[in-house]
Amino acid sequence: MAGHSQPVYLKLRDLIAAGIIDGTFPEGAMLPSVRALAAEQGANPLTVAKAYQQFQLDGLVEVQRGVGMFVARGAAERLRRSEREAFLANEWPQIRARMERLGLVAKDLLTT
Amino acid sequence: MAGHSQPVYLKLRDLIAAGIIDGTFPEGAMLPSVRALAAEQGANPLTVAKAYQQFQLDGLVEVQRGVGMFVARGAAERLRRSEREAFLANEWPQIRARMERLGLVAKDLLTT
DNA sequence: CATGCTGTTTGACTGCCATAATACAGCGCG
DNA sequence: CGCGCTGTATTATGGCAGTCAAACAGCATG
Numbered sequence: 694m695a696g697h698s699q700p701v702y703l704k705l706r707d708l709i710a711a712g713i714i715d716g717t718f719p720e721g722a723m724l725p726s727v728r729a730l731a732a733e734q735g736a737n738p739l740t741v742a743k744a745y746q747q748f749q750l751d752g753l754v755e756v757q758r759g760v761g762m763f764v765a766r767g768a769a770e771r772l773r774r775s776e777r778e779a780f781l782a783n784e785w786p787q788i789r790a791r792m793e794r795l796g797l798v799a800k801d802l803l804t805t
Numbered sequence: 806m807a808g809h810s811q812p813v814y815l816k817l818r819d820l821i822a823a824g825i826i827d828g829t830f831p832e833g834a835m836l837p838s839v840r841a842l843a844a845e846q847g848a849n850p851l852t853v854a855k856a857y858q859q860f861q862l863d864g865l866v867e868v869q870r871g872v873g874m875f876v877a878r879g880a881a882e883r884l885r886r887s888e889r890e891a892f893l894a895n896e897w898p899q900i901r902a903r904m905e906r907l908g909l910v911a912k913d914l915l916t917t
Numbered sequence: 918c919a920t921g922c923t924g925t926t927t928g929a930c931t932g933c934c935a936t937a938a939t940a941c942a943g944c945g946c947g
Numbered sequence: 948c949g950c951g952c953t954g955t956a957t958t959a960t961g962g963c964a965g966t967c968a969a970a971c972a973g974c975a976t977g
Contacts, residue, residue, distance in 0.1 A: 700964080700965060700966095701965080701966080702965075702966090711906060714906060714907075715906065726922080726923060726924085727923080727924065727925095728922090728923085728924095736966090737966060737967055737968085738924095738967095739925090739926095739966075739967065739968085740965080740966065740967080742924070742925075743965090743966095745924090756923095756924070757923080757924090757973090757974080758923070758924055758925080758972080758973050758974075759922080759923050759924070759972080759973035759974030759975080760922090760923060760924085760973085760974060760975080761922090761923060761924080762923090762924080773907060773908065776907055777907045777908075777909060780903065780904075780907060780909070781909075781914075784900075785914060788896075788900060789914075791892065792892075794823060794826055794827065795826075795885055795888055795889045795892060796885065796889070797889060797892070797893075799914065802893075802897060802901075812933085812934060812935085813934080813935070814934080814935085838952080838953060838954080839953080839954065839955090840952090840953085840954095848935085848936095849935065849936050849937075850954095851935080851936075851937090851955095852934085852935060852936080854954075854955075855934095855935095857954090868953095868954070869943090869944080869953080869954090870942075870943045870944075870953070870954055870955080871942075871943030871944035871945080871952080871953050871954070872943080872944055872945080872952085872953055872954090873952090873953055873954080874953090874954080
């Protein structure tokens with residue numbers, strides 16, 4: 694069964710990223726364990742691990758095998774910065790083009 | 806080779822939709838043939854057919870078998886309307902939430 | 918040292934996407 | 948009619964992404 698509009702591991706990734714950025718998971722704190730988050734979100738532990746993996750590679754979370762995963766120093770700031778960069782570079786241009794094609798103006802939507 | 810961020814048939818679908826909306830394919834005009842568009846875009850005719858199929862079901866293009874496919878009356882307007890609706894209902898809320906989380910403000914993005 | 922938590926690896930299965938080759942079916946025009 | 952264009956259907960193949968189950972490995976604590 695793999696018929697989702699957005700892959701589960703990406704949703705989890707966003708969930709974790711949001712938690713780090715907004716302080717739900719402060720720097721130095723231990724993140725939810727793979728199995729715990731899996732149970733809570735009704736997903737497979739491996740899928741959760743896959744979500745975490747991206748953060749490890751970027752050094753945003755530090756792993757202590759057998760103990761847990763912890764939010765690295767400066768992770769929130771670094772994460773916000775890189776997400777911003779990625780958003781402005783990749784997503785926003787397409788969004789703007791799409792809006793222009795549809796005759797929508799950002800102004801009208803942001804004043805709500 | 807099937808490692809695309811966005812499926813080919815969806816890209817083609819967008820390409821056609823854009824053409825209908827912006828008048829590249831005016832109402833009543835014949836659309837590029839399956840084989841022609843396939844050759845032009847370096848894709849498989851079947852994949853192109855799959856892209857067109859969605860429009861047929863919505864009645865936005867009318868098929869004259871053995872002749873070609875033609876842009877239906879009012880297709881541009883209907884298409885723009887439905888795309889707008891879908892955008893505002895599905896994508897825009899997520900975009901707004903994401904922007905808010907990243908601390909991005911309209912002002913930064915409205916610089917044309 | 919045994920129990921219970923942690924993360925990690927292996928192997929396999931499924932579905933979607935895309936491709937290819939072929940054949941079929943409808944229409945128009947010389 | 949026959950040729951050339953149109954869309955459509957069939958079947959088979961390959962690849963990749965997503966998900967999962969089960970076994971493996973490290974650390975802490977009673």
